Amino acid sequence: MPGWATGERQATEDDDLSYAARLLAWFDAGHRDLPWRRTRDPYRIWVSEIMLQQTRAAAAIPYYEEFLRRFPTVEALAGAPEAEVLAAWSGLGYYSRARNLRAGAALVVERGGFPSDLEAIRALPGIGPYTAAAVASIAFGLPHAVLDGNVIRVISRVSNDPGDIRAPATRKRFQAAADEWLHRVRPGAFNQAMMELGATVCLPRAPLCLVCPVNSTCEARMAGTQNQLPVKLGKVKPEAVESRVVIVRRGQWIFLRQRDADARRMAGFWELPGLEDIPALIDTSVVGNFQHTIVNQCYSVTVYRGAMPRGSAPAGGKWMKPELFTDVPITTVTRKALELLRKR
Ligand code: SF4
Incomplete structure (x- = not known):
């Protein structure tokens, strides 16, 4: 298993293969049927990723479907009045996301198509490292690993890393681990499988280790520390x-x-x-x-x-x-x- 941040076990090539293979086999055997997983259209994946930044998947589905009914193409979004886009976003909150989507759509149309490399995707308004990696890997099959809350939890546990996930050094270490573990042939599916594992099995409070497809290579499970990870210090009280x-x-x-x-x-x-x-x-x-x-x-x-x-x-x-x-x-x-x- 690559990317171990702690632990005495030495990584082997078999671990690489078995971790990725088991994770993908589990994902392929039956992941949640979410509407944005039925497409590789970068526009639709982009919309879904922006919605999912602050909203749970189940809650985002009706908004996603209604948004795409109103704005089925990037051209339709680019040409829509801002008030109409904000109205379609009502209830999702964080409205700068909707404004950025519309502004980004105008840029995509102006430049004649959706950018297909990480840096150009990242340059669109409102797109950070996570969203750029998600769109690049899922829509274009590019080898960029995502790091969201679910993936952070999985990495902290699989590598039994007690680093504070608010600390930049920990984020950097986790990003390096995600990049190293990434499946080179199916990066989009691998990223989605990591997120799916965090969302449905490696749960924040009570991880379902017995049915976890990677439990035999999980350092936290072996050490019995899964419920103490990830470590988040200094949470700000609202x-x-x-x-x-x-x-x-x-x-x-x-x-x-x-x-x-x-x-x-x-x-x-x-x-x-x-x-x-x-x-x-x-x-x-x-x-x-x-x-x-x-x-x-x-x-x-x-x-x-x-x-x-x-x-x-x-x-x-x-x-x-x-x-x-x-x-x-x-x-x-x-x-x-x-x-x-x-x-x-
Ligand atoms: S074995 Fe448990 S702690 Fe480890 S990745 Fe799986 S669900 Fe998470």
Whole structure:
């Protein structure tokens, strides 16, 4: 087994073959049937990889299918208005990903096709080392290893490496191990098999070592340390933030305001106003409360309902019908707040 970071066992060529062969045989025998695994179209793989950066596979499937129904080709995405792309992304969060996808699609169209080498793929907006390696290996069969959370967990355990996975030196060592272990003939399948192993067998809390296809070469299992790995030190606790939003209705219409075009997050999105944004507010009452985490901030959102006299609506707002919400970008907090009201 190549890439052992610790342990006394010497690597042999047989280990190379057996690890890759067993992993791929296991993957070929029955992996999850995910829609992006039925294609080698770089555009579709790119969309899926960007969605999967912050979203679990099962949750991403309906968004992926709807996104490709709306924008079936890179040309369709490049030519779509930004508001329509953001609306299709609503619910997935981290909207800069959608903006980057659209900007990247415009570049691909302008240059006459999808780039087919790692550096050129990496140069597209919003594409980091992981996504570039995934697209390069899966769509183009290029020998680049991916390193995502699942792969990191597998490598830390198979090599019984107690390094802090937040430390750059550990990441570098794990990337070197992944590059070395990579199957040269089927790099895309090998990368997907590593990720699949982490997602379905080498689970964070209770790894299924008994049914694991690589258990005979797993150093952590032999040492009994699999539940202590990977090591992640200094996790940042999310900052608690209080927020109050208000739902003002007039018949079927709901009053929303648009976020500034240069807002740091969700620029141009429509959202419920804050309680303090409507000075003329009357008849307020509490609907409920929910938690919403964005990056390192945990919002405790209290939802109010209220009314405002005619002619007192603040500037920058608009009355909208909920049917319109599939065509304009709406913040997730607003969707959650309206859902809370609907359940009451
Ligand atoms: S044997 Fe256990 S710890 Fe090792 S890779 Fe397999 S599931 Fe993970």
